[in-house]
Amino acid sequence: DADVTQTPRNRITKTGKRIMLECSQTKGHDRMYWYRQDPGLGLRLIYYSFDVKDINKGEISDGYSVSRQAQAKFSLSLESAIPNQTALYFCATEAQGSNEQFFGPGTRLTVL
Amino acid sequence: GIQVEQSPPDLILQEGANSTLRCNFSDSVNNLQWFHQNPWGQLINLFYIPSGTKQNGRLSATTVATERYSLLYISSSQTTDSGVYFCAVRGGGSQGNLIFGKGTKLSVKP
Numbered sequence: 367d368a369d370v371t372q373t374p375r376n377r378i379t380k381t382g383k384r385i386m387l388e389c390s391q392t393k394g395h396d397r398m399y400w401y402r403q404d405p406g407l408g409l410r411l412i413y414y415s416f417d418v419k420d421i422n423k424g425e426i427s428d429g430y431s432v433s434r435q436a437q438a439k440f441s442l443s444l445e446s447a448i449p450n451q452t453a454l455y456f457c458a459t460e461a462q463g464s465n466e467q468f469f470g471p472g473t474r475l476t477v478l
Numbered sequence: 479g480i481q482v483e484q485s486p487p488d489l490i491l492q493e494g495a496n497s498t499l500r501c502n503f504s505d506s507v508n509n510l511q512w513f514h515q516n517p518w519g520q521l522i523n524l525f526y527i528p529s530g531t532k533q534n535g536r537l538s539a540t541t542v543a544t545e546r547y548s549l550l551y552i553s554s555s556q557t558t559d560s561g562v563y564f565c566a567v568r569g570g571g572s573q574g575n576l577i578f579g580k581g582t583k584l585s586v587k588p
Binding site: 401408410411424456468469471 | 523
């Protein structure tokens with residue numbers, strides 16, 4: 367089945383460590399997004415990419431970086447993790463012109 | 479930017495009851511989606527509905543774009559309907575991210 371997958375699904379790390387979250391999709395969609403969800407809140411955008419050569423900052427990009435290695439892969443990095451980056455992270459995809467977004471299963475990240 | 483408000487914030491139902499969840503938004507939109515976040519945190523697409531009415535089994539949704547609101551109807555609720563329901567929109571003149579409401583937390587009791 368065409369899908370959006372995220373790895374790892376759960377991760378516990380320590381303050382100051384570098385960590386990468388990965389997203390892959392088999393939907394053939396051009397557009398990919400990284401969101402973060404904090405307890406009791408909706409999702410907020412970190413970065414998005416409309417194609418391999420296009421990267422855009424979202425609402426809360428400070429402390430994060432991304433890499434679009436291929437149309438199907440979009441990675442999120444925390445260069446030096448801090449406790450307030452503890453959250454649930456979602457990757458999403460969208461076909462150009464469709465307006466509908468599809469979400470991966472999420473990565474639960476804890477920074478101690 | 480566009481504002482999204484969902485009501486009620488919390489809802490407790492007995493199994494078998496019906497419910498209506500509301501989403502108000504502050505500007506024209508080119509995308510409106512309803513999601514169900516289950517207790518394991520997964521976001522499940524329910525409807526893509528920037529306008530009009532759709533039905534899928536016990537769930538249906540209506541968006542009245544001119545009046546800037548959308549409604550999600552759940553009929554004959556089941557315990558597996560429990561979780562948080564999110565409405566998310568994208569402004570009519572923009573591309574990029576969805577703006578999420580804070581959600582309605584639904585608990586269905588057996």
